[in-house]
Amino acid sequence: MAEEKLSWGQALRVYLKPRVLAMFFLGFSAGLPFLLVFSTLSAWLTDYGVSKTTIGFFALVGLTYSIKFAWAPVIDHLKLPFLTRWMGKRRSWLVVSQLGVALGLLTLSQVNPQLALTQVAVVSVVIAFCAASQDVVIDAYRIESVREELQGAMAANYVFGYRVALLVAGGGALFLADIGTWSSSYMTMAALMGVGVITTLLVAEPDHTRAQDLAEPFEHTWVDRIMGSGRHSPIKEWFVRAVVCPFLEFFQRNGRFALVLLLFIGIYRVSDLAMGVMANPFYLDLGFSKTDIAQIVKVYGFFFSIAGAYLGGLLVAHYGIPRPLILGAVLVAATNLLFANLALIGPEKMWLALVISADNISAGISNTVFIAYLSSLVNQEYTATQYALFSSLMTLPGKFISAFSGIVVDTQGYAEFFVYAAILGIPAILLATYVWWRDARQQAAEPTTGQ
DSSP: OOOOOOOHHHHHHGGGSHHHHHHHHHHHHHHHHHHHTTHHHHHHHHHTTOOHHHHHHGGGGGHHHHTGGGTHHHHHHOOOTTHHHHHOHHHHHHHHHHHHHHHHHHHHHTOOTTTOHHHHHHHHHHHHHHHHHHHHHHHHHHHHHSOGGGHHHHHHHHHHHHHHHHHIIIIIHHHHHHHSOHHHHHHHHHHHTHHHHHHHHHSOOOOOHHHHHHHHHHHHHHHHHHHOSSOOOHHHHHHIIIIIHHHHHHHHHHTTHHHHHHHHHHHTTHHHHTTGGGHHHHHHHHTOOHHHIIIIIIIIHHHHHHHHHHHHHHHHHHHOSHHHHHHHHHHHHHHHHHHHHHHHHOSOHHHHHHHHHHHHHHHHHHHHHHHHHHHHHSOTTSHHHHHHHHHHHHHHHHHHHHTTHHHHHHHHOHHHHHHHHHHHTHHHHHHHHHHHHHHHHHHHHHHHHHO
16 A cells, blocks of 8 residues: 655644654754864864874874764664663663763863873774764664654754754854863863753663564574574674674665665765865855855855755655655756856855755755655664665765866866766666656555555
8 A cells, every 4th residue: 555645734743743853952962073073173283283284184083984884783783781671772872872972072171182182082083983873873763763754854853953063063162162261162062962861861762673573583594594504603693693684684675676776875965965075165266255155155054954954854744755855866966057057157145145045955855855765775673784884875976076076177167067066966866766666666566466
């Protein structure tokens, strides 16, 4: 039977559900540590006279976020002593990672970079590890907590909370350091991690019983196939269950179509990510001032990105995922043509505001819908592992292609570059259409197969 969609009124009321509201606070908890070990930390180190070469090496801390899929199987399968029995599978890992971030920030607030730079680096890596682990758990919790049609709303609230946290950890932390000290600023940020801890203690643990019951025979079968019958090494058996089975399950469930899905995940955001590194150089080269960029691109654009995220969640709740997925792909590609037009017009603030409005709304819609789509692809027994892999694959091709964006700009100009970026979005549109057609065909066949 085809999935029943929500009316517009029901779709709006989705945002009032307790678990959906909780995602704002969990998003805030996820976003808070990100800048505190990157740009805000760089400002602190600069104030203490640390060399630019050394500060540059601190960017390697960011690799922790890129390889979080490596320890996601541990989060999926390892029970924490006492805590898991008391709080459950997800909430126990969540509170441990949040407390790890808070203690790391508190430790960092007591360190003088001039006297103990190595300690600053080690603590920053620990904070990033705990923060990346928190991301893995929050993604898993979000997917397991509500039905598929609510995933867009969950993603929208998460994005809103995350963006607010970036403002607090960026401008807010700098302001506190300016009127006080860096130590007091980081102590305040550590205290704000309490928002996530309190939320974790208040929310309910998702029900994993059905997923575990379904996964057990699947894992047992593959353990016997790979390791043979008889007694198995506990470590090897755990590796097969935690690491190998999530990938086998995805390919067994989707068959050859799994390759199409992985390709689609990799290219969906290429058109969006390809221009990312060239955005600020474009604004400056076109003649806009830093104040124009701050006011229009950063502040004005922030509100439109949030509006786009909430609109995306509303569309998913009312229409389901496939059709908004096509819309998001079309909008992201089309807004690149607006940038190309801006490159020809020049530094007109009205046009910049128009382009930024369209770009942030389209990015908000596409990101929210795509997060909901990725969430629908995972098996809930392997949520953390499979989603961590998907989220890493989602940005990898776009970031790789963006490395060559400067070559295109230097040789052909900004207008041509943005046209090429729009063209890069065509495969995503075609695959999104194919996903919608395949989903519609399967739904149409379900009543027949059920008779």
